[in-house]
Amino acid sequence: MTIDTFDGTSVKPAHWDLDQVVRQLRVSREATHNIRHQRRIRELPSREALTTIVNGLSAVLFPTHYGRPNLTDESIDYFVGDTLNTTLNRLTEQVRRGLQFADSEEGMDEAMLTQRAHDITRSFAASLPEIRALLVSDVQAAYSGDPAATSIAEIMLCYPGTIAILYYRLAHRLHQLGSPFIARMICDISHSLTGIDIHPAAQIGGSFFIDHGTGVVIGETAIIGERVRLYQQVTLGAKRFPADASGALIKGTPRHPIVEDDVVIYAGATILGRITIGAGSTIGGNVWLTQSVPPCSNVTQAQIHNDCK
Known part of the structure; x- marks a missing residue:
């Protein structure tokens, strides 16, 4: 039996002139081709974290569809409260990271950015019942507008247009509240999932239906x-x-x-x-x-x- 002593690719180690390449990349990164915001290293928002956050918000808005199917009348409010608390804490951190790239927030120290992120998240949480009402109108529009729809559950779980609108409604509210970077990322995640590209700043009324959608x-x-x-x-x-x-x-x-x-x-x-x-x-x-x-x-x-x- 042959034991692989290399890196798992069966390719022998080689010399790549790493010192020279790394040095030239530093010059490009720090001087000739610097594209950093305000030329500083900043902590970027996380797509993975935002995906988890949107999943949590979806579960809060529609617990039995996007949360847990075995919830009862006794347990559902506890599930919503616990999920919402955890999700809002995660959202605050991502909003804080996004604010570092907003020109309107330039000059704020960490404490001010954190307080601003808390304020945005608190206002966002307060608007969730309004967002849910809009989303319910969208789902009802899909059910009444598509003769192929057999149930509300089918629309919420199988229709890419419904998923894209859900992401948009959440992102639009964050955009309105002053978190455009995070809003844009949420819509981009939705674009990757559904093939539907909605800018979070667009203004869209209720009972909106995207059929097929791609x-x-x-x-x-x-x-x-x-x-x-x-x-x-x-x-x-x-x-x-x-x-x-x-x-x-x-x-x-x-x-x-x-x-x-x-x-x-x-x-x-x-x-x-x-x-x-x-x-x-x-x-x-x-x-x-x-x-x-x-x-x-x-x-x-x-x-x-x-x-x-």
């Missing part, structure tokens, strides 16, 4: 009203990116669509720019749209009809 993109300044339904591969994007005199992109300007109440957008539609899709409109599949349409419009690849007459 490839949906909703940009930062998009505004979506109540009872809106999207299908797969829909893009609510920007048409152009304004720049300042030096050529640098101007950030934060409204550049994504406004979708009013009761709009349906079918698969593959691309809607670009700060345009308005009027209430009650239907946008057909694979439409490329860069101009506003009035309420009750029916837009196909070739024509715009008005159904309110």
